[in-house]
């Protein structure tokens with residue numbers, strides 16, 4: 001009988017690995033330390049708001065082909081809202097200006113020649129600046145190639161890169177930034193249609209995966225925290241969970257889809273990224289949906305960065321928010337609400353709110369941390385790594401997590417891991 005593949009960690013990387021392995025004819029065992037799946041991409045009932053919220057607003061783009069294929073495979077596409085066109089509304093709190101960026105559907109960037117569709121205050125020639133990121137070496141930062149001023153930087157490149165890399169763009173890896181722009185704006189508007197899990201991340205990305213796996217006889221074991229990996233020579237020989245030792249047969253393999261710090265503790269010789277950036281989300285329960293709010297609004301000139309409008313809820317995301325982690329919660333909520341109210345119909349009392357801080361939301365996207373991202377393959381021939389922090393060539397995102405899980409599944413299925 002073919003050996004079992006043990007997938008440890010039921011975040012999106014582990015789920016994507018299990019989904020890819022399910023039809024392959026090998027038994028799959030899925031373990032998760034927490035009482036629920038989804039990891040950093042999860043929904044839960046918040047008692048203060050008395051509604052289901054996500055730990056953080058997550059944006060996908062139509063360019064995220066692996067993530068969208070994963071959603072289709074698990075049958076979650078009905079829970080995703082795909083914008084009919086690539087359009088990004090922005091508001092500048094400092095100047096009161098509003099504009100909508102509309103990259104056309106085609107690959108040719110004709111929109112940069114149309115003042116009504118490009119960023120106000122920019123000229124077509126400004127859009128050549130991202131080309132300076134091409135062919136950057138591994139140690140090069142965005143700041144080495146693009147100065148932090150000018151309308152294009154301040155109104156497009158900075159907000160876009162900050163959100164996607166969760167790192168101050170000036171300190172971020174130019175290679176990562178170039179790859180990101182190539183995969184999105186570089187492919188034209190067809191690749192830039194926003195995709196949002198309107199009813200929550202769980203209903204689109206997590207619950208359908210668990211149901212899909214359960215239909216194939218794979219049930220996630222929750223509360224199963226891996227404490228150690230026993231090895232002999234170049235093989236993993238047993239997994240030690242709290243209270244249980246799972247021996248690994250000669251044909252068995254492991255996909256380790258846990259966060260970098262956990263992986264490093266389990267595999268002492270493993271070098272992993274060790275610097276993180278926070279993301280802050282502030283959720284407001286709104287009894288009536290404010291009129292004419294874009295589904296997603298980019299905000300400049302304030303503390304808030306992106307406003308997501310969900311049915312009955314307005315949620316603000318702030319990336320690389322480490323500076324705000326120790327700010328009192330009420331103060332944060334009030335600052336953000338004042339900005340949200342100003343943008344959505346004027347001053348009014350603050351509704352019920354919740355602040356969600358994710359201190360280690362993603363690894364820092366700096367050249368130093370890029371150099372620490374390990375490949376999926378490890379010296380243990382039957383153990384592969386997965387996770388958005390592994391060397392995917394992408395920022396730490398859902399797309400990266402899914403691709404990493406699929407790569408690790410592929411390695412687990414290969415005869416020589």
Ligand SMILES: Cc1cc2nc3c(=O)[nH]c(=O)nc-3n(C[C@H](O)[C@H](O)[C@H](O)COP(=O)(O)OP(=O)(O)OC[C@H]3O[C@@H](n4cnc5c(N)ncnc54)[C@H](O)[C@@H]3O)c2cc1C
Pocket residue numbers: 008009010011012013014031032033034037038039040041055056057058059060224225226227257258259262279280281358360361362386387388389396397398399401
């Ligand atoms: C607030 C926030 C906003 C974000 N916004 C976006 C966005 O807009 N777009 C986007 O693409 N990405 C976004 N991301 C990033 C995205 O959430 C991650 O890239 C993705 O969820 C990572 O999945 P993962 O499986 O690699 O890791 P994780 O989600 O960290 O999964 C690891 C899993 O391993 C489990 N585990 C840990 N230790 C053990 C153990 N010892 N034994 C067993 N299991 C263990 C954990 O409980 C967890 O479930 C955001 C992240 C955050 C936090």
